[in-house]
Amino acid sequence: MGGKPFSIRRRIFVLALALLLAASVVLIVFIRDYAERASDRAFDRLLAASALTIAGAVQVEGDAVVVEIPFAAFAMFSGQDRVFYAVEDPDAQTVTGYQDLAMQMGETVSAEPSFLDTVYRGETVRVASVGRLISTPTDTGWVTIHVAETQNQREALSAEILSNAVLPVLALTALAVGLVWFGISRMFAPLTELEHELRARAPDDLSPITVPVPEEVGHLVIALNGFMARLRNSMERVTGLVAEAAHEVRTPLASLRAQAEVAMDEHDPEALRRRVGRIHTGAVQASQLVSQLLMEATISHRLENREIDMTTVSAAIDEVRQRLDPEQVGRLHVDVSDEAAVATIRGDRVALREMMRNVVDNALVYSDGMVDISGRVRNGMLVVAVSDRGPGIDNSEKPLVMERFKRGKASSGKVGSGLGLSIVARVAEAHGGTMALVDRDGGGLTVAISLPLPRRSAPNGTAALVVATMLAGVMLAPSPSEAATTVYPAPDGGEEQVLNILGVTDTPLFAHFVAAFQAEHEGVTVVYEETDSRPLFEGFLDGTLEIHPDLLISSASDLQLKLANDGHALAYESPYLGDLPDWAHWRNEVFGFTFEPAVIIYNRDLISDAEVPRTHLTLAEMLETQTERFRGKIATYDIGISGVGYLLAAQDQTISSTFWRLASAFGRVNARFSGSSPAILNGVADGSLALGYNVLGSYAFARQAEGAPIEIVVPDDYVLVLTRSMLIPRDAPDAELAKAFVDFALSPAGQEVASGPTALGSVIPEGSGEWTSEAIAARGRGVIQPIPLGPGLLVALDTLRRQRFLDTWQEIVSPKP
Structure with a gap:
């Protein structure tokens, strides 16, 4: 039994290559380990220095621990990673910082820094912990300081060290491989000549080989010549045999073909009908499964690409009814209130239609009577309920049937794929809604779908103002335009695309940006709500904003940075990011656009x-x-x-x-x-x-x-x-429109608005207009000190320090x- 063919040249080359690559891999692994250790040592020193700096600021006032976070504690960081911290008193009570971080970490009873990798707010962070021994009139204990930093820059430094060291290794390995290949090629040159001689021969040329070969291959050539002589004799015999076999085999093949044709004609019709019935049933089920899988793939693609449209529940129900046959349509009873009928749903029209179709199809398949469809508006939600008088679903099975390819016991004997309810649940969730399976009074099942209705605009007016009189000062009344919402309709009359912006810029000034943006995006309606910087920050965190913003714009960039640092910002690589000064953006999450x-x-x-x-x-x-x-x-x-x-x-x-x-x-x-x-x-x-x-x-x-x-x-x-800064929330309803506005504001057209009548100042250097950064800087003789967007801004926001x-x-x- 022969083995697989192999090449001596390849074997030698592969062996040499394997040895070289193994040596390279071992070296690269060593370099990688060294790079990681070197990176960890460098950044751990910064973390430890930050923690020790904070520890040095710990004081005791009475029996209470107080600490004012020094600016240097965070200024030493790179600015590309998120920073978190916590200070705990000896009673494990959080003095300041992130309480959830303190709860996640243990007490430290040593002044020497200790380090730990952990997962915090969905990201792996490196935590440095330091203890500070304090003594009060009533007690002595340890204050624990934790400083955590995400590991992006740490990994970037490690990757940089590794890449710089690996390149020479790879170059030397490639050179060694080339030398090995060259040497092997020279050694096997005579065999190559022998190969060329054999390839040049005609297929029927089996004469002996006469090419000079090395002594090591001479015996092989002698054996090959003897083999070709035997092969020539064999071929002569085979040629005669094939001619005879062709004549003898033709007759039995013809007989076998005739017998097969007769056998096909003798199939029993009843058995054939039963088989065809089974084939049809299987084909129907397979067809439905394929259709459902294709539809799920289509819906997944559309939801991932955020195909946004405006539709109504009545339109979705009408589309479903048009796809049913007359008998099925007659079994539907639709009761949609006037308010629900005209309520617009913001989302993917096809996905919403398929959601309704799956619910209605299930109700028709699993029940024989009427199917009731109702629609109501309740507390800002559109609630659509589809009810039937079928067998229902056991409570224990309700969570199960919403999974893919899962069906309940009541589905036995019914054709189905097990995908319908999972599609419904996914579409509802993707549109910010919910789906619930509820037992119907008197028997049957109700599928209740709740979808949020978009807030197109908030009522105009002035928010309630708190007027405070200080002991030696008077609060000035705010301008009447505060907390007002303004809607700028799309120039082309479209209503499908709506960009919700929450900002602190005066509405008359911001109107210039909106007008220029809509000149480039004529199909976008802009809803702008003007508020103050602190209410914007607190309202966003509390979830009490009147609108669900796609974009936050604030002059309080420290509060914007706080939101981004705490994981509320969506990262975006704007094509204009490289034009911004380093101080005017933080990572790719907070973007400054004014000066x-x-x-x-x-x-x-x-x-x-x-x-x-x-x-x-x-x-x-x-x-x-x-x-x-x-x-x-x-x-x-x-x-x-x-x-x-x-x-x-x-x-x-x-x-x-x-x-x-x-x-x-x-x-x-x-x-x-x-x-x-x-x-x-x-x-x-x-x-x-x-x-x-x-x-x-x-x-x-x-x-x-x-x-x-x-x-x-x-x-x-x-x-x-x-610099007035922009931030796209992670849960922005239309992040793509927000990204378009960010691009516009940073583009030459947007910067021209900033340096024009708004006088907000263009932050990108060498712009045009009256209010460029260069022109503004020239109006005074003082040192221009931009406030950089970076972790240093978080120091002043520390609760206790503030x-x-x-x-x-x-x-x-x-x-x-």
Whole structure:
């Protein structure tokens, strides 16, 4: 019994190649292990340094543990990974940070950092834990500090080290393989000549081989020549045999064919009919199964590609009825309320139709009587119920039948695939709804499907405002446009595509962006709800927003970064991302699109140009020396309710050594506080205020261009610049439209709007227009200090740090009598 043919050349080459590759693999594994260890050591040192920095800030006030997170604790990170932290007191109570992280980790009773890989919020994180021994009058114990970081950059560094080291290894391996192949080829050159000689021969040439060969192959050639001689004799005999066999075999083959034809004609008709019946039954079931599988594949494809349409339940029911025969249509009783009949469902029309078809088909197959279809609107949900008088489904089987290829006991004897209800459940879930199987009174089954109805717009108006009077300051009333919803219909009249945006930009300014966006996307309706930065952040987390936004836009970029860091943002690789400055985006989740300095505005009738302060220090000195003149005439943000105000104040405090002196000066003059820039602008413009501090330059430039009697100072010492940022929520109803708007805002067309009449400033360098970043920077002599989007912004948002900052601020600007 012969073995498989093989090549000596190939065997030698494969053996040499295997040895080379094995050596390379061993070397690469070693390099990979080294790269991972080196990367872990580097990033573990950063994690440990962060944890130790926080540990150093732990203090005891009375019996309570307090800690103010240092800025350096997070500034040392790369900015490309998510960062989480928690501080626990000796009683395992979370002092600050992420409580769920603290609950997931154990207590640390050592000052030496320890490290652990764990899964947190769906991602693998590396956690550094450090203990800090504290002693109070009543107890001594360990404070535990945990700092966690996702491992993207860690893995990227490891991959970079590995790739840089592997390339030379692969190059040397490839060179060695080439040398081995070359050497083997030279050794087997004589055999190649022998091969060419044999290939050149005619098929019937079996004469002896006369090509000179090495001694090692000579015996093989002698044996081959003897074999060919025997083969020549055999072929001569075979040729005669084939001629005889052709004549002898022809007759029995003809006989066998005739006998087969007779046998086919003698099949029993009754047996054949039964077999055909079974074949038909199997074909019907197979056809239905194939149809259902094809439909499931189609639905899966459409749902994955988010085929969005607007339809009604009446339209879906009508399509199902048109596909039924008259007898089945007569068994349907449809009772849909007027409200439900006109209620539009936002989703995939084909998937919704097939969902209804599967439910109705099941009801018709498993019952003989009438099938009732009802539709009602309840609490913002469209509830469609299909009821029959069939055998129903046992409670124990209800979860089972919603799985693929699962059928209940009542389906015995009924043709089916076991896919119908699983398709219904999947479509309902993909549209944000639910499906329930409910026993029907009097027998039978009700399939209840609940689908959410889209909120096309919220009522116009002004949200309820909280008016607060501080001990030494007055809250300014917000502008009447706050918390208003505006609908911009699609220019082509279409209603299928709706982009819901929740933002803090004044509606008149944002209207310019909407108009330019719709000029490129004529079929998109834009619903824009204007609110404040803090309510936007808190409402999104609480799920209490009036609309389900596709896009969040806020000037409080620290709050936006907090949302992204906590896993609420959808990653998107915009083609314009590479044009953004590094400080104006975080990873591919938060995108800045404006360039807005914090400026000082004043009324020339109340402050002359010669005496106007042009630095933060001179502003503090002016308020300290002319307290009575400016009492009640100075305004700035209320950092307790304004997200952007708190962001600017936190950055001021980090940069300026005179910040608390300036805050104290605000307290002396009974400064007034507002949650928005427009309210301060209104006060300066009408003369009720003399000066506004840290007002967003974008609003000030636009108001001045409209003719408002205000003057603007871009400080000469330093200028804080923030960028209005965009974020696509992970659960955005139409993420593709949101991505289109992000692309537009970052494109030259969108940046032209920012640098044009809105005066929001174009963040991408070398743009065109009056309000480019270069033009804005040239208006002052101070150091331009952009507020970078990165983990450092999370420090000021630490719960305990923020509360202490606010308490100190209020104590200074509103001293008790």
